[in-house]
Amino acid sequence: MAKSFSEVLLELAIDDPRICGVSCDCWGFIAPLAQRFPERAVELGIAEQNLIGVSAGLALRGKMPFAIGMNPFVTMRCFEQIRTDLGYGCKNVKVIGGYGSGLMYAGWGCTHHAMEEIGLMRLIPTMIVLMPSDAYETEQAMRAVAKMDCPAYIALAGGALPVGKPESERSFELGKASLLRDGNDVTIFGTGATVGDALKAYDMLAEKNISARVYSMHTIKPIDSETILKSAKETDLIITIEEHTVIGGLGGAVAEVLADAGAGTPLKRLGLQDVFACMVGSHQDIKNRFGITSEAIVDTVSQILK
Amino acid sequence: MDKNCQDLVTELQEKARNIRVLVVKIAGMSDCHTGGSLSMADMLSALYFHTMKVDPENPLWDGRDYFILSKGHTVPALDAALALRGFFPEEVVTTHLELDSIISGHACARETPGIDVSTGSLGHGLSIGVGTALGIRMDKASNRVFVMLGDGELQEGSNWESAMSASHHKLDNLVVIVDRNRYQTGPTEEMMSLEPLADKWKSFGWAVKTIDGHDMGQIVDTLESIPFESGRPSAIIAETIKGKGVSSIVNHHMARFNEESLKEALRELGEEV
Numbered sequence: 001m002a003k004s005f006s007e008v009l010l011e012l013a014i015d016d017p018r019i020c021g022v023s024c025d026c027w028g029f030i031a032p033l034a035q036r037f038p039e040r041a042v043e044l045g046i047a048e049q050n051l052i053g054v055s056a057g058l059a060l061r062g063k064m065p066f067a068i069g070m071n072p073f074v075t076m077r078c079f080e081q082i083r084t085d086l087g088y089g090c091k092n093v094k095v096i097g098g099y100g101s102g103l104m105y106a107g108w109g110c111t112h113h114a115m116e117e118i119g120l121m122r123l124i125p126t127m128i129v130l131m132p133s134d135a136y137e138t139e140q141a142m143r144a145v146a147k148m149d150c151p152a153y154i155a156l157a158g159g160a161l162p163v164g165k166p167e168s169e170r171s172f173e174l175g176k177a178s179l180l181r182d183g184n185d186v187t188i189f190g191t192g193a194t195v196g197d198a199l200k201a202y203d204m205l206a207e208k209n210i211s212a213r214v215y216s217m218h219t220i221k222p223i224d225s226e227t228i229l230k231s232a233k234e235t236d237l238i239i240t241i242e243e244h245t246v247i248g249g250l251g252g253a254v255a256e257v258l259a260d261a262g263a264g265t266p267l268k269r270l271g272l273q274d275v276f277a278c279m280v281g282s283h284q285d286i287k288n289r290f291g292i293t294s295e296a297i298v299d300t301v302s303q304i305l306k
Numbered sequence: 307m308d309k310n311c312q313d314l315v316t317e318l319q320e321k322a323r324n325i326r327v328l329v330v331k332i333a334g335m336s337d338c339h340t341g342g343s344l345s346m347a348d349m350l351s352a353l354y355f356h357t358m359k360v361d362p363e364n365p366l367w368d369g370r371d372y373f374i375l376s377k378g379h380t381v382p383a384l385d386a387a388l389a390l391r392g393f394f395p396e397e398v399v400t401t402h403l404e405l406d407s408i409i410s411g412h413a414c415a416r417e418t419p420g421i422d423v424s425t426g427s428l429g430h431g432l433s434i435g436v437g438t439a440l441g442i443r444m445d446k447a448s449n450r451v452f453v454m455l456g457d458g459e460l461q462e463g464s465n466w467e468s469a470m471s472a473s474h475h476k477l478d479n480l481v482v483i484v485d486r487n488r489y490q491t492g493p494t495e496e497m498m499s500l501e502p503l504a505d506k507w508k509s510f511g512w513a514v515k516t517i518d519g520h521d522m523g524q525i526v527d528t529l530e531s532i533p534f535e536s537g538r539p540s541a542i543i544a545e546t547i548k549g550k551g552v553s554s555i556v557n558h559h560m561a562r563f564n565e566e567s568l569k570e571a572l573r574e575l576g577e578e579v
Contacts, residue, residue, distance in 0.1 A: 044467075
């Protein structure tokens with residue numbers, strides 16, 4: 001059974017004395033670490049710019065900070081600090097979007113929608129960008145970045161997924177999309193929470209005798225070009241689905257790979273189509289209205305693969 | 307002041323003069339942030355030739371004191387100090403306009419030995435200093451962290467997030483020097499007033515001293531008295547003159563010398579031209 005973020009962080013910290021936790025009003029995430037190693041847990045209050053700068057300083061002193069804030073704010077408010085102090089500054093800091101990935105906090109309004117988190121982090125040279133889809137992938141992502149000496153962003157986006165396999169039979173490789181369902185007609189790339197929508201769409205398409213292939217694109221950068229191009233060859237359509245603007249996110253990344261390779265396979269990018277998701281409603285209501293659902297996948301596939 | 311102290315002050319004054327000469331040579335007739343480099347030259351002399359533990363042979367030595375130039379545009383003075391301290395040969399500092407030089411237009415840790423943090427965008431350095439000081443404390447080590455801030459830079463709000471956190475975490479191994487030259491692209495107090503500046507730092511929980519940033523005796527005494535209070539970070543507000551030592555560029559942010567004014571600047575600094 002996959003462990004929670006804070007349990008994994010403590011385990012990693014026991015093995016690696018460089019690891020410390022830095023919180024931007026997110027103490028719960030580092031509380032177990034703080035209990036065991038009080039001097040290695042730092043609270044900074046609501047101050048994202050300082051969170052990243054302080055983490056850069058800790059890294060200058062040889063530490064490996066996990067810097068935790070809320071997804072929309074820890075990627076936008078301190079973008080320049082991440083870009084300049086961590087990217088250009090070559091600092092071994094793991095930035096964690098701890099809560100509020102994508103449209104998770106739908107009803108709290110557009111201020112709380114992390115609809116640019118992947119795109120912004122992907123822009124920065126040397127950044128590793130991860131959006132795991134469930135607890136298993138989150139644990140694996142944390143263990144993977146802890147072995148690397150570079151800045152990384154992990155959006156804690158995942159929930160419980162009907163993957164259909166015990167964890168002992170799953171595998172995770174950073175930079176390699178995880179195949180969750182195999183098929184020949186259409187490839188669906190989800191990331192984070194939308195992997196659940198992709199898995200549901202798989203079942204719905206099967207009822208229509210359409211065979212879908214579903215990947216969790218847990219690593220957005222480096223993007224898995226090989227799998228994207230293989231899918232472009234072996235299936236007739238590629239769908240990306242994300243709780244993110246389609247500009248610069250998963251859909252953008254996949255489009256770049258296809259275009260660079262001259263692959264002519266049709267691509268449909270489901271996500272926010274250059275709009276703010278400005279409405280009152282639940283997470284599901286917003287997904288419904290903006291077409292980020294299993295039904296939207298099925299409709300899109302049905303229209304194109306008639 | 308006893309004779310040893312007087313000798314030290316004289317020696318550090320001469321190093322400061324050497325830094326200023328190199329800054330003017332770096333500037334040459336190019337666009338250069340000369341004024342803000344000259345205003346902090348005396349402090350850099352005291353830091354690099356008296357106060358800070360550094361090893362030019364091993365710039366990444368674990369036991370070093372850290373210096374973070376948050377006002378990264380005034381890197382010519384830091385390059386000059388590092389060269390004079392032996393981190394790289396003096397003649398290298400004037401290669402900053404050459405392809406692939408190790409001397410950059412803003413502080414660049416990737417290229418220049420002895421520079422710990424790449425800066426240029428204002429309002430980043432103090433947070434990094436706070437983190438470094440916290441890391442040192444985690445190591446139970448005694449290194450200190452010095453952060454040089456511009457006064458105009460303090461208009462960036464990020465500084466005050468950092469200042470708040472430094473006192474909250476009781477970082478008495480952290481020292482801020484504000485190069486209070488009172489000019490940014492124009493007069494700071496007219497553009498966005500900072501006064502009462504010492505009170506601002508005090509109210510953020512710092513122990514504060516205001517000094518004449520060109521009085522070497524005061525600079526040395528002040529640096530020897532850090533931390534000013536146990537359990538508090540120390541802030542030195544150094545009243546300085548932008549362009550100090552070269553009268554033609556006083557209070558200029560980015561003055562450009564011509565052939566004649568360049569010679570005059572060097573003569574004014576005691577060089578034979």
